[in-house]
Amino acid sequence: MSKMLEKVPVTILTGFLGAGKSTLLNRILKDPDMRDAAVIINEFGDVGIDHLLVESSGDSIIELSDGCLCCTVRGELVDTLAMLMDNMQTGRIRPLKRVVIETTGLADPAPVMQAIMGNPIIATNFDLDGMVTVVDAVNGLQTLDNHEEARKQVAVADRLIVSKSEMDGAVPLAELEARLRSLNPRAPILDAGATEAGRASILVNGLYDPASKIADVGRWLHDEMALDAHDHGHHHGHHDHEHDDHHHNQNAHDVNRHDGSIRSFSIVESQPIDPMALEMFIDLLRSAHGEQLLRMKAIVALSDKPDRPVVLHGVQNIFHAPVRLPAWPDPSDRRTRMVIITKDLQESFVKDLFDAFLGKPRVDTPDRAALENNPLAIPGMRL
Numbered sequence: 278m279s280k281m282l283e284k285v286p287v288t289i290l291t292g293f294l295g296a297g298k299s300t301l302l303n304r305i306l307k308d309p310d311m312r313d314a315a316v317i318i319n320e321f322g323d324v325g326i327d328h329l330l331v332e333s334s335g336d337s338i339i340e341l342s343d344g345c346l347c348c349t350v351r352g353e354l355v356d357t358l359a360m361l362m363d364n365m366q367t368g369r370i371r372p373l374k375r376v377v378i379e380t381t382g383l384a385d386p387a388p389v390m391q392a393i394m395g396n397p398i399i400a401t402n403f404d405l406d407g408m409v410t411v412v413d414a415v416n417g418l419q420t421l422d423n424h425e426e427a428r429k430q431v432a433v434a435d436r437l438i439v440s441k442s443e444m445d446g447a448v449p450l451a452e453l454e455a456r457l458r459s460l461n462p463r464a465p466i467l468d469a470g471a472t473e474a475g476r477a478s479i480l481v482n483g484l485y486d487p488a489s490k491i492a493d494v495g496r497w498l499h500d501e502m503a504l505d506a507h508d509h510g511h512h513h514g515h516h517d518h519e520h521d522d523h524h525h526n527q528n529a530h531d532v533n534r535h536d537g538s539i540r541s542f543s544i545v546e547s548q549p550i551d552p553m554a555l556e557m558f559i560d561l562l563r564s565a566h567g568e569q570l571l572r573m574k575a576i577v578a579l580s581d582k583p584d585r586p587v588v589l590h591g592v593q594n595i596f597h598a599p600v601r602l603p604a605w606p607d608p609s610d611r612r613t614r615m616v617i618i619t620k621d622l623q624e625s626f627v628k629d630l631f632d633a634f635l636g637k638p639r640v641d642t643p644d645r646a647a648l649e650n651n652p653l654a655i656p657g658m659r660l
């Protein structure tokens with residue numbers, strides 16, 4: 278007989294070709310906390326060997342070998358997750374505590390994330406718990422310069438692991454970190470050689486934890502606010518090189534020179550937000566600019582129930598169903614905070630749009646009435 282099970286958190290492990298994903302996974306799989314985890318490995322090419330290199334016993338390693346996870350194998354990934362769920366519900370396998378998907382190094386992460394968040398059946402049973410990206414200290418800088426996919430993998434990561442830093446030819450860590458920070462100012466960076474890097478806990482990113490959602494939301498917010506505090510007391514992180522503050526540290530411009538198109542910034546709002554205004558803002562953003570919205574995470578105070586914030590997260594035009602928390606992670610800070618990562622979409626555009634929906638008067642911006650009539654706005658973000 279089938280039974281209702283807890284949603285299973287899914288972690289995506291990514292990183293460019295040869296970055297050290299399988300090596301890291303091998304270490305993590307030795308952690309006793311990985312006993313009830315399943316690993317899905319995607320390979321590029323005809324002959325799959327990665328699964329042979331990942332040492333583990335039993336049926337917990339599943340290999341998808343028909344191509345790149347971001348394109349052809351997406352259907353296969355969904356089928357595999359559906360099969361795992363069926364096996365759990367019918368008692369053929371023990372309930373899983375986690376699924377890890379190791380992508381091919383060439384994968385654009387967004388479609389993989391969307392396969393989990395955007396498929397209604399999968400999203401009922403699995404929840405994206407974030408992305409861990411491995412970056413190779415020897416080839417990393419060059420790879421980031423040359424490959425858009427590698428930049429996206431870093432930009433949307435919830436955690437970055439630097440491999441091969443002990444090897445000859447590794448770039449100085451400070452240089453690599455500056456580059457990673459230019460793409461992703463917030464994700465914790467950990468050296469693969471560190472003991473913690475081999476623990477199952479690095480797969481937990483706090484976007485979804487069935488047991489203690491609230492504490493984990495607190496953690497990613499903490500990272501976010503630590504950055505903002507660093508940011509000259511500003512509420513908004515500025516990481517694009519078109520920043521108009523001429524007194525800004527020159528080095529900050531330098532590290533961004535390759536990445537003008539990817540931006541990461543935050544929006545902080547102290548007044549609770551009208552649920553309709555938020556819904557329309559998100560709808561417009563994702564329907565008209567979904568392709569440019571690499572990632573968004575938010576905790577929002579809504580005016581109907583300001584004591585119970587809502588957590589949102591999305592990738593491009595796909596958003597997880599909003600989750601109402603029982604209370605604020607930190608009761609002393611009840612502000613709405615959004616972390617947004619975009620590609621080819623100006624920070625000022627997004628902020629102006631947000632202000633317009635909130636009804637804040639601004640010069641040279643469309644008013645809310647005009648935006649409400651926007652034919653591109655689609656229904657569906659019911660909060």
Ligand SMILES: Nc1nc2c(ncn2[C@@H]2O[C@H](COP(=O)(O)OP(=O)(O)OP(=O)(O)O)[C@@H](O)[C@H]2O)c(=O)[nH]1
Pocket residue numbers: 292293294295296297298299300301327381382439440441442443444469470
């Ligand atoms: N010295 C050193 N070698 C490493 C480290 N991480 C990975 N390697 C080596 O780098 C090579 C590639 O590592 P893999 O773990 O297979 O990399 P991958 O990202 O899974 O590779 P693909 O699946 O081909 O994308 C192997 O020879 C590893 O032994 C590290 O931290 N230090």
